[in-house]
Amino acid sequence: MKSTQKQGGQLPLVLFLVFISLVLIIVFASFGSVKVEAKDVFLSLIGRQENEIYKNLIVNIRLPRVIGTFLVGAILAVSGNVLQLLVQNPLADPYMLGISSGASFGAVLYTALNSIYGFTLFLGLEGFSFLFAVLSTFIVLIIARQGKKLPILSLILSGVIVSFLFNSFTTLFTVMYWKNLIHVNLWLMGSTGNLAWSSNLKLLIILLVQFFIVLIFSKELNVLAMGEEMAVYSGINPESIKMLLILTTVLSVSFTVSQVGIIGFVGLIIPHIVRMIKGPYSFISNLYSVFFGGIFLMFADFLARTLFAPTELPIGVVTSIVGAPIFIYVMRRKERL
Amino acid sequence: MINIDKLKFTYNNGFSLNVDELDVKKGDIVSIIGPNGAGKSTLIKIISKILKNYTGRIMIEDKELSNYSYKEISRKIAIVPQEFNTTFEYDVESVISTARLPYSRRFSFFETQEDKKIINEVLELVGLVKYKNKPFSLLSGGEKQKVMIARAFAQKTPILLLDEFSSHLDPGYTQNLLKLVKTMAEKERKTVLAIFHDINSAALFSDKIVVMKDGEIKYQGSPKEVFKESIMKEIFDIEVYIIEHPLNKIPQILYK
Numbered sequence: 399m400k401s402t403q404k405q406g407g408q409l410p411l412v413l414f415l416v417f418i419s420l421v422l423i424i425v426f427a428s429f430g431s432v433k434v435e436a437k438d439v440f441l442s443l444i445g446r447q448e449n450e451i452y453k454n455l456i457v458n459i460r461l462p463r464v465i466g467t468f469l470v471g472a473i474l475a476v477s478g479n480v481l482q483l484l485v486q487n488p489l490a491d492p493y494m495l496g497i498s499s500g501a502s503f504g505a506v507l508y509t510a511l512n513s514i515y516g517f518t519l520f521l522g523l524e525g526f527s528f529l530f531a532v533l534s535t536f537i538v539l540i541i542a543r544q545g546k547k548l549p550i551l552s553l554i555l556s557g558v559i560v561s562f563l564f565n566s567f568t569t570l571f572t573v574m575y576w577k578n579l580i581h582v583n584l585w586l587m588g589s590t591g592n593l594a595w596s597s598n599l600k601l602l603i604i605l606l607v608q609f610f611i612v613l614i615f616s617k618e619l620n621v622l623a624m625g626e627e628m629a630v631y632s633g634i635n636p637e638s639i640k641m642l643l644i645l646t647t648v649l650s651v652s653f654t655v656s657q658v659g660i661i662g663f664v665g666l667i668i669p670h671i672v673r674m675i676k677g678p679y680s681f682i683s684n685l686y687s688v689f690f691g692g693i694f695l696m697f698a699d700f701l702a703r704t705l706f707a708p709t710e711l712p713i714g715v716v717t718s719i720v721g722a723p724i725f726i727y728v729m730r731r732k733e734r735l
Numbered sequence: 736m737i738n739i740d741k742l743k744f745t746y747n748n749g750f751s752l753n754v755d756e757l758d759v760k761k762g763d764i765v766s767i768i769g770p771n772g773a774g775k776s777t778l779i780k781i782i783s784k785i786l787k788n789y790t791g792r793i794m795i796e797d798k799e800l801s802n803y804s805y806k807e808i809s810r811k812i813a814i815v816p817q818e819f820n821t822t823f824e825y826d827v828e829s830v831i832s833t834a835r836l837p838y839s840r841r842f843s844f845f846e847t848q849e850d851k852k853i854i855n856e857v858l859e860l861v862g863l864v865k866y867k868n869k870p871f872s873l874l875s876g877g878e879k880q881k882v883m884i885a886r887a888f889a890q891k892t893p894i895l896l897l898d899e900f901s902s903h904l905d906p907g908y909t910q911n912l913l914k915l916v917k918t919m920a921e922k923e924r925k926t927v928l929a930i931f932h933d934i935n936s937a938a939l940f941s942d943k944i945v946v947m948k949d950g951e952i953k954y955q956g957s958p959k960e961v962f963k964e965s966i967m968k969e970i971f972d973i974e975v976y977i978i979e980h981p982l983n984k985i986p987q988i989l990y991k
Binding site: 483486487488614617618620621623624625627628630631632633634635673677678679 | 784804805806807808809810814816819821822823824825826829830833834836837841
């Protein structure tokens with residue numbers, strides 16, 4: 399690891415990644431059930447597209463999906479990286495705090511109430527899954543809390559326990575009302591197909607706020623990644639920083655899950671790969687997680703849409719099928735070094 | 736510099752620490768010895784603000800410890816722990832740079848020129864300049880402790896706490912690091928409170944020795960005052976001869 403990689407000297411590479419991301423957004427937006435030339439995507443992007451059908455297809459359907467997918471991938475990867483550093487466990491992922499199980503339960507509960515009893519609830523499916531994702535994490539935090547402290551081991555354990563609990567309720571509901579709930583299960587497997595400009599704007603704001611917070615506290619996150627005692631030696635109150643970063647992550651991931659369902663693997667492997675290439679330094683690893691996570695998820699979504707077109711695969715399936723071999727390859731290669 | 740008065744601390748498992756009085760003056764090098772479970776590390780952890788909820792008074796430079804914020808106390812006290820490792824591959828430089836955090840301002844994301852200069856100085860001091868960008872987790876145990884000593888010096892504090900920092904090291908490394916710390920501490924007139932596993936090292940290292948057992952201070956004084964066969968028998972339950980070091984006239988123990 400060269401010391402220049404830790405701090406300055408990042409600009410050329412970052413600009414390159416921005417450029418690559420833009421090119422890939424155009425390329426991936428040109429694929430789908432109807433193939434559109436990359437040139438036409440570009441023309442639509444700068445407002446020079448004359449074919450109204452193309453324009454509509456690209457501006458209102460393809461681009462929001464591809465760009466939204468990038469944002470989702472970026473948020474999940476940054477969240478995963480922050481949590482892994484925070485709990486000093488490279489196996490942590492954004493769902494370890496019970497977010498996914500809470501969100502699933504919320505979605506299933508909403509659908510059951512809605513389709514069986516005909517309740518119309520003003521929050522909608524997304525609102526319900528967001529609320530329950532946040533709720534389950536709060537339960538995890540309350541259980542894990544010991545006095546004023548939030549020990550990491552009990553955090554992980556209560557995450558597992560609360561996840562099991564909510565998942566059991568989800569299974570119970572599914573078994574009881576499976577006929578009404580099949581489409582929820584599909585939704586839960588994750589899809590970025592419904593992302594529109596309005597939700598993309600929210601996702602963008604979330605990503606920016608989240609990134610800003612981890613940027614401000616990047617030194618503190620580095621020290622916490624070396625252990626809580628190290629944080630105290632260095633004059634940092636580990637509890638308050640930990641709480642702040644966890645809350646930021648939880649809210650970001652919960653919102654993301656409520657928009658696109660549960661997309662696994664991005665938050666686990668992308669931070670890993672980034673740290674293997676760039677080292678763990680929090681500012682750098684978070685910065686690269688944004689691009690690596692975004693590009694990876696766009697690619698996974700591209701495969702999900704095109705592999706068996708016109709049938710779409712759940713994107714979570716693709717991230718796992720593509721992600722697992724990459725992960726194994728990177729790990730094996732690392733061992734040999 | 737450090738004045739402790741009627742300190743009481745109890746763990747959940749019932750072990751309690753009772754330190755009636757302990758005064759460490761500025762520039763003193765004080766060692767704590769005692770058997771396992773005597774409460775030595777607990778005392779260091781309380782002074783370094785890792786353990787809270789104690790009763791009694793701990794004055795650090797005329798201000799009560801609980802009135803210090805984490806950041807303020809980290810400008811007064813630096814710690815070399817018994818053992819330290821990183822899960823992630825942080826390099827030596829970034830481990831040492833954490834010692835500069837007490838002086839950093841919000842919105843300054845990178846190290847200042849002064850931080851860099853200090854980091855280079857302490858690395859030179861311990862002779863590890865060439866390891867600057869090596870992953871910390873790949874160093875040997877002795878090298879890691881050298882880095883942690885360098886880190887503690889980079890923190891530029893008047894007080895240094897050493898928690899059995901040499902107990903996992905071979906004799907050569909131990910001697911080397913003890914000399915280094917002692918020379919540096921004397922040069923910068925640092926106040927040092929160090930826990931020792933090795934009784935003889937404690938005598939060579941310090942002006943004053945504190946003997947602890949069962950959560951209490953049983954004896955304190957110069958090495959000559961506390962190195963008595965009866966005291967060693969009472970505290971450690973060992974049979975020893977006390978002899979005088981031929982060079983510097985300090986008492987040392989020999990096992991019977």
